[in-house]
Amino acid sequence: MTVRLSVFCGFLGSGKTTFLRHQVRLGALGSAALIINEAAEAPVDPALLPDHAVRVLSGGCVCCSALDALMTLLAQMAAQGTKQIVLETSGLADPGPIRAALSRPDSPVLLGEVVTVVDALHGLATLQGEPLARAQVIGADALILSKLDAADAKDVAVLVATLRQMNPGAPLFGAVKGAEVPVPDDALALPVMFEADPTDGPIAAFTLPLGAQPDWTAISLWVAGMLHARGGQVLRMKAVVRTPAGRLLLQTVRQTIQTPEILPDLPDDSDNRLVVIGRGLTQADLASSLRRFTHAGVGPTLGLRGR
């Protein structure tokens, strides 16, 4: 029996998991199995989908270092009788190699469509600065423009015109979280022409342990300070932090810090670890700097510690 696979791409923080999370809640995924791929060793996104069976591939992108692991997992799932699979790639995945691998005669699945999520708020800046984001748009069968409620209408019109020029064959859908909304008119907007690729070095993911009782206040100050000073280098931060208020989902995209959400109180070994994805950063520098904040002040008794 043919197993059908849909692939969700999109740059770091574009809204892939939020979109899928709401699709799950709306029942749109039906009985499809879900695979989440994260570049970082410590996956955070599976914690956002507590209602759905999720397989996780972490520590590498399925377009390169984790491609063999993906093919093995797909073969296993096909052998177990799975009929429909949705793959959420990491934000650093190029759909080209994934499409090539899944198009081989020995592929265990039939590739349905590649859908790329583009963030209406940061999409233009991301496309301008990240060749990979452009590859994700060009390699898609369909595009979803996310966060339309948060973006300026003129900027969105330019982004829409740019996306239509980059991938004229791909239908473009609008979304606010998981709900479809109309795509704004781009009739008067001119598309952006991109410069040559920047050479700022590779993007890397780092995992920073936050301890058994994280100091939320110090951590959030460090995050805010880092984005203020290093917002051009820090592309994404993600963590689920256990606090007295509950399991707080901390997410940043470029220099935007999303209002934390309180996740269901479920056990999860990946809690209390902060994933930082960016350029020109080192594990040692990040860990040392974070420690400077969490160890600052008069000692642990005044910290707002997790439970």
Add this chain to the structure above:
Amino acid sequence: MCSICEFRAARHVLTEAGAATPLDLAQARRRSVAVLGDVMQSLGVSVSAAPGGALRLRRADGVEALVADTDAVWHACEALLGAAFDPLHI
């Protein structure tokens, strides 16, 4: 709360999002001042709490800046220092 997935939004002020009780909230506010005070002291700027949740930043020569909340503290610190604030270089 999100109407679809029913995840609740935490407190809007980022540094206070982990607070569950009024006591937690007071601790978070004291902790913010303590952390910023310690970190910025090494740069020559002291930090203290001001009425209404505001923060007072003070340079050694007495020049001060009053900011409404922690969101504004980085720019104020840089204005007092005349240099960029960088957590990786503290």
